[in-house]
Amino acid sequence: MQNPYFPYPVRIDEVITETEDKNLKTFKFVFLDPGDEKKFAYTPGQFGELSVTGKGEIPIGIASSPTEKGFVKFTVNKVGVVSTALHNMVPGDIMGIRGPMGNWYPWERMRGKNIVIVGGGFAFTTLRSSIVWLLDPANRKNYGDIHVIYGARSPGMLLYRDELMEWERRDDIHMHITVDRADTPDWKYNVGFVPAVTEAKAPPGDADTFAIVCGPPIMIKFTQPVLDKLGYSHDQIIMSLENRMKCGIGMCGRCNIGMEFVCKDGPVFTLNQLKKTPREY
Amino acid sequence: MRDLKIAKTDWAKGVEKLFGPYRVFGPKKEGLFHNFARLEKGEAPDFSCKNTRLSAKGLIYPQTEKMFEYTLDPNKPDHHVHKEPVKDYSPMAVLGIRPCDAKAFTLVKLNFDTPEYKDPYWIKNYAAATFVGLACDAPCHACFCTSAGTGPYDTAGLDVLLADAGDFFLAKVLTEKGEKLVAAAGWAGAGDAGAFEAKAKAAGDKVVSKVNTAKLAGKVTNDLHAAPFWEDLAFACINCGTCTYLCPTCWCFDIQDEVCGTEGCRLKNWDSCMYPLFTMHGTGHNPRGEKAQRVRQRFMHKLKYFVDKYGAGIHCVGCGRCVTACPVNIDIRRVAEIMNGYEPGKDCAV
Known part of the structure; x- marks a missing residue:
């Protein structure tokens, strides 16, 4: 019997400090047993449980794309016991990963459609996974226009800056990067909150356009009316949720929103699905 | 399924024989209350309580259970890698569980044994257990089992069901596991299905607390x-x-x-x-x-x-x-x- 609680042993290969406040770091992990990498086959939108031996586990969205081989990447905000311990770890350290867990963005359903990705703050991780996957030549041809609206508090708080700039230069993806306030005079992108930029830049909603929304509750709250105004159907607004989790496999009982578990039945839901639940998230 | 009749003297002798092939668990009075506990050879399960204070769930799903062990010593091999501890999954005989508690395991199983994921700790413990139920002839005042999909003589989740009939138990052997256990205990006297049914009917009628859940x-x-x-x-x-x-x-x-x-x-x-x-x-x-x-x-x-x-x-x-x-x-x-x-x-x- 396979033990779903067993963390695959991994080695930290690289640690990248992402933001100017140094609270967000990206960890690149390599599986000690290469066979485990195959077992960890994932789809953008899924998450894993990072298991810091001796400290505990945290559920974190997978930031790498399945098209990137030989490693997996997670970007972690320093908040509690486990994430703080993780932030103090260095390349070469051994820990564990369980997963992949949960469902993913509905890539099959969105085939041939336009996709508008709306992200804020450090919730951009599975969206990075999605963008890298979408821009892979094998996948890009299967989707229509791609818009990305991504906001952070300041330029220094944007994740994956090098990649954002690279995507800016491409013509097969429309980037709309924004910051709440630009503290450098040479900032040449948008200034303003995500909902306002969405209203100004996102294409109107129609049968061929999906919106993927992932961000802090306040951003989600104010983005939804904008998407309504733009005509997005609630069946085509895709959201990724977070809740406190332990097991990640629908057993420990804490992350439920009604009868659905965010860990197993989610974390990805359409707005229509969410409206039928008590929305305890 | 077959019916047995077990004289109480034979019951005690049979329980003795279970120590060895089984780890034996039963109600035991500790302090003010009865709870399920591992019994030592020579101890008999105490059937004098209406029900145990805590349910029997801890036998299969302990309040605290070790999932993994590891070392953080970098000089040791496999440091920081989780290892499953060695556990005792040898057969358990659970004597005197009430039908409601046995039925509860069948509901909990829906959570721990799913098509997608299996909790190995719960599943292995549950598989190791043989449940010998004790039917309720005098339900507690707050019982409403007959409104909750079970009852004082419900056989769901049980391998053997006993009914206390004074000097003897009437028993129903319900599963292969149950057959193994009664064979190990040496209980073989032919029972009385009619008398068992009559007791079951009388007990069901005594559960007067009803709850409507149909809507x-x-x-x-x-x-x-x-x-x-x-x-x-x-x-x-x-x-x-x-x-x-x-x-x-x-x-x-x-x-x-x-x-x-x-x-x-x-x-x-x-x-x-x-x-x-x-x-x-x-x-x-x-x-x-x-x-x-x-x-x-x-x-x-x-x-x-x-x-x-x-x-x-x-x-x-x-x-x-x-x-x-x-x-x-x-x-x-x-x-x-x-x-x-x-x-x-x-x-x-x-």
């Missing part, structure tokens, strides 16, 4: 969730969690790491939806930060979410433990009635 499945989740009665129902609750710990069907757990020096382990502990930390995010945000939200979660899970998810009735076997032990007299029977009768927009008695 729960047809309710709209968000209507019940938004119903006006939750604040009132939860008013007296002190979120002590007693109901969840005593409950044979509550299965929620926490996972914690514990380290001493360089050696550590990962533990699975019973947890409770009554506690704010159960759902608190790292940011401090809490989707069930208020007491009433947590009380609502407990009853909505038992009486609505579970009903909808599995189509296997309510997540309750009517044992009545939470009713008798609640320090502020919150009664699931009353909550079920209120939920079952609730119509949005109409007045409801709380």
Whole structure:
């Protein structure tokens, strides 16, 4: 019997400090047993449980794309016991990963459609996974226009800056990067909150356009009316949720929103699905 | 299935023989209350209590269970890698479990043994157990098992069911596991199915507390969730969690790491939806930060979410433990009635 609680042993290969406040770091992990990498086959939108031996586990969205081989990447905000311990770890350290867990963005359903990705703050991780996957030549041809609206508090708080700039230069993806306030005079992108930029830049909603929304509750709250105004159907607004989790496999009982578990039945839901639940998230 | 008759003298001798082929568990009085405990050779299960204070769930799903062990010593091989500890999954004989508690395992199984994921700890413990039930001829005052999909003579989840008939037990052997156990104990006297049925009928009639749950499945989740009665129902609750710990069907757990020096382990502990930390995010945000939200979660899970998810009735076997032990007299029977009768927009008695 396979033990779903067993963390695959991994080695930290690289640690990248992402933001100017140094609270967000990206960890690149390599599986000690290469066979485990195959077992960890994932789809953008899924998450894993990072298991810091001796400290505990945290559920974190997978930031790498399945098209990137030989490693997996997670970007972690320093908040509690486990994430703080993780932030103090260095390349070469051994820990564990369980997963992949949960469902993913509905890539099959969105085939041939336009996709508008709306992200804020450090919730951009599975969206990075999605963008890298979408821009892979094998996948890009299967989707229509791609818009990305991504906001952070300041330029220094944007994740994956090098990649954002690279995507800016491409013509097969429309980037709309924004910051709440630009503290450098040479900032040449948008200034303003995500909902306002969405209203100004996102294409109107129609049968061929999906919106993927992932961000802090306040951003989600104010983005939804904008998407309504733009005509997005609630069946085509895709959201990724977070809740406190332990097991990640629908057993420990804490992350439920009604009868659905965010860990197993989610974390990805359409707005229509969410409206039928008590929305305890 | 076959019927047996076991004289009480033969019962005692047979139990003796089970030590060896089985690890034997049964009710034992410790302090003021009876609870299930591992029995030593020479000890007999104590059938003098109506039911154990805690349910039998801890036999299969211990309050604290070691999931993994590891070393943090970098000089040791495989440091920081989780290892499954060696555990005893040899056969267990559970003697004198009440039918409600045995039925509860069949509900908990829906959570731990799913098509997608298997909890190996629960499944292996459950597979190791042979359950010898003891039917209830004198139900407790708070029992409502016959309204909760089970009953004082229910055989669900049991391998053998005993009925106390004075100088002897009438027994039904229900499964292969049960056959093995009665063979090991040497119980073979032919029984009396007619007398067994008569006792079962009489016992069922004694469970007078009834609860209506038939309309729960047809309710709209968000209507019940938004119903006006939750604040009132939860008013007296002190979120002590007693109901969840005593409950044979509550299965929620926490996972914690514990380290001493360089050696550590990962533990699975019973947890409770009554506690704010159960759902608190790292940011401090809490989707069930208020007491009433947590009380609502407990009853909505038992009486609505579970009903909808599995189509296997309510997540309750009517044992009545939470009713008798609640320090502020919150009664699931009353909550079920209120939920079952609730119509949005109409007045409801709380």
